[in-house]
Amino acid sequence: MSILIKNGHVIYGENFEVVKADVLIEGNRVVKVAKEINEAADTVIDAKGKVVSPGFVNLHTHSPMGLFRGLADDLPLMDWLQNHIWPREAKLTREYTKVGAYLGALEMIKTGTTAFLDMYFFMDAVAEVVEESGLRGYLSYGMIDLGDPEKTGKEIKEALHTMEFIEKLNSERVHFVFGPHAPYTCSIALLKEVRKLANEHGKLITIHVSETMAEIGQITERYGKSPVVLLDEVGFLGNDVIIAHGVWLDSRDIQILARNGVTVAHNPASNMKLASGVMPLQRLLNAGVNVGLGTDGSASNNNLDMLDEMKLAALLHKVHNLDPTVADSKTVFRMATLNGAKALRLKAGVIKEGYLADIVIVDFNRPHLRPINNVISHLVYSASGSDVETTIVDGKILMLDREVLTLDEEKIIDAAEKTIEKLA
Ligand SMILES: N[C@@H](CCSC[C@H]1O[C@@H](n2cnc3c(=O)[nH]cnc32)[C@H](O)[C@@H]1O)C(=O)O
């Protein structure tokens, strides 16, 4: 199968240079980017006045949480989790979670996300949805043992069961990741076991770290050190670890993350909405830490739109530093694409010969995106996910002219409404 995208403004290569060019996709790779390609292709898309961009990599989410959108807003993290989200999650079944995962997948395709890193329950069901949707999913079963040794064993078992299930799918697009929830919900024994298993099976690890001041307080009280120092001392950190949030980090923490090659998934909307704080983006980037971008779940955002997220990231760090040069559009765009792909060890996040064809086409034939003075700026500051017109993952078209080809949109939206009635 081949796809030829003609006449677009193409965001090309690692430097995100914008060129007027055609893009030829064969199989799951980009094979040629050039001024005028006249080779025959199975599908030809005219992208005149449109932008051909690397797809977005959502580096931290809980994709089924769209079910809880708008049900518990305007609360701090611990209250939100303990009194509102966890009681609702206790009623989730595999079937309900799968409905949430469908809703999340649909939303991601419709807003230009091509790969995502997820943490939730019933990840075997989420894996089935990812496989069917055509997206690229890095899926972790979120482990919480609260220091109970019996629970430690159970959670590890569940994670390994999920890993086996995903391996059996034998899909190039669906991957298993270890997901201990956080240092305040996981015992040291669990964290050490996860490190051992990740080494053994060659899997990535994702975990929430240093999200709120309350967490820093709890961990300091329990262990007498910061969450990052704790994780370093137990040998947990490495370049296969993606920490979500990293809001409350001191200079020592940042040095530790840099030294270990840890990636940070920044979630500006969630951090602002739960009033968790402002992560030290400049200091992390200056220290050479890889920083990607995530939306977190739809119950703390409240959507999965990576274009929204880029704008929020840029604006947050400017106002926080009282410096408009901070978090420039290209830096933020890189976080939402290439940095995320790097963390997932994925040859994607840029459009270039030999890279995976994870590409979106954004319709710039709209008043709020004209004149086309600066493509990257428009994507970060002026566009939103609904401007994405076509989404391609692994060389396959998942959405064409805003019509999702792999999933039944009406059915999914209907099922989401019915499910939340049952969960209420
Ligand atoms: N096996 C676990 C499931 C954990 S899934 C991951 C969890 O992270 C929660 N979550 C979502 N957003 C955040 C966040 O920003 N910080 C911490 N936890 C979050 C989410 O609601 C879910 O409970 C259990 O038995 O509870």
Ligand SMILES: [Zn+2]
């Ligand atoms: Zn989260």
